Amino acid sequence: MVDRMGREKACLITGTCIEGRPVEILIDETGTIAAIDEKISGSERSNAEVIIDGSGTLAMHTLANTHTHAAMSLLRGxxxxxxLQDWLGQKIWPLEACLTGEDVYWGTRLACIEMIRSGTTAFNDMYFFMEEAARAVDHAGIKxxxxxxxxxxxxxDKREHEIRATEALVTSIxxxxxxxxxxxxxxxxxxxVSPEGLAWLAAYSASEQIGIHVHLSETEQEVLDAQKNSGKRPPAILDQAGCLTDRTIAAHCCWLDQADCRLLAERGTTVSHNPASNMKLSVNRAMPYPWLVEAGVPVTLGTDGCASNxxxxxxxxxxxxxxxxxxxxxNPxxxxxxxxxxxxxxxxxxxLGFGSGLxxxxxxxxxxxxxxxxxxxxxxxxxxxxxxxxCNGGAVKTVLCNGRVVMQDGVIPGEEEVLNNASRAAADLVRRAADQAE
Known part of the structure; x- marks a missing residue:
């Protein structure tokens, strides 16, 4: 927890339960769990400067959303x-062409509020003006x-622009x-993305030792077009470029075959399952979960953006x-x-590399x-x-991230300001897009 002067403070959660067992949880000034016991000892207890009453609650690790476009919260509804193609071509892409950094900041702040309220404190995001997204995450206090x-x-020429934008973001973060x-x-x-672009991204991620976040085999048309144009399925194209690694999170993966699943497993790649978005946009096939599990692929959950969820x-x-x-x-x-x-x-x-999840x-x-x-x-x-x-996220009362309280008893500091500014940003964005279309 952090006091008003920004100093880290040790914290004690009392009265809560883990899997039916009454416990107290001590968090030290580094934001690390220092002790979990039915009753924290007096000597350890004295280190806690802040007490959180968890009476009537169940304590759990927070959630991780492995595929988002957070600022698309401004496009909700x-x-x-x-x-799908009409949705993209007629609505989403024209609106995104009018985005500003301020839009992305407030859209990401809004997304962070929503995630905190539903117990998510870590997410994997791909979008534009991402320096502003990073600023929003920093202010929200999550990961x-x-x-x-x-x-x-x-x-x-566009590839050179995208390379510079990628390098600038990595340097900034x-x-x-x-x-x-x-x-x-x-x-x-x-x-x-061109083969040259994929190869550059693979090499750059390796040199910087950072993750890779990609959409993969979301639709049947994507697979058919890949086979027609290159003779390879999308996972093989990524693999040839060096983009399938143990640092890669591949979103959707609805149209994988069994050989694709085995390839992902061999490379240590993680899959992000996005069922609500894929059902809403009617990709016509569920991600092949049994094949992925059988092959040994780690499978996670993502929501996708609010425009499609x-x-x-x-x-x-x-x-x-x-x-x-x-x-x-x-099969039930x-x-x-x-x-x-x-x-x-x-x-x-x-x-996402943010701990064990336990x-x-x-x-x-x-x-x-x-x-x-x-x-x-x-x-x-x-x-x-x-x-x-x-349950849904409405059952969440209090949320801590790295020991900092980001919501307590349903209250998130600064939430009203975020909601007001996000509403304004969304209205301004739609207005600018309409003006440009005229």
């Missing part, structure tokens, strides 16, 4: 129920891996020296993921609640306190089942 969406469309914010490279997809609630995403896989596989045992929760906590947190001593204090006395948690036969199938 702007264009729904449309064919993110950020990349510039690299799109060169096989154009040499590293210069912040904020351990909560990491840079990555962001090849948009095999159909928007339309929220950032990973509790909701856990349920949709589990239900979609059961339906698609005609596919993707059980425990695996869905692990995707959103352990696997996602580890994929509430254990020595790990960052990324903690959410969930209200026990709400209908979705009554009765509480199986906590994990309730978290995945019954």
């Amino acid at each position: 702007y264009a729904d129920d449309m064919i 993110a891996q950020l990349c510039y969406g690299f799109i060169d469309l096989n154009d040499h 590293k210069g912040m020296q904020n351990p909560r914010i990491k840079p990555a490279v962001g090849p948009h997809a095999v159909y928007t 339309n929220n950032l609630d990973l509790f909701e995403e856990m349920k949709i993921a589990a239900l979609l896989q059961k339906f698609a596989q005609n 045992t596919c993707l059980p609640a425990e695996e869905a929760l692990s995707m959103a906590t352990v696997t996602g947190t580890r994929a 509430l254990v001593v020595g790990e960052p204090a990324d903690i959410m306190l969930i209200d026990r006395m709400v209908p979705c948690n009554t009765p509480l036969h199986h906590q994990t089942s309730n978290m995945v199938y019954a």
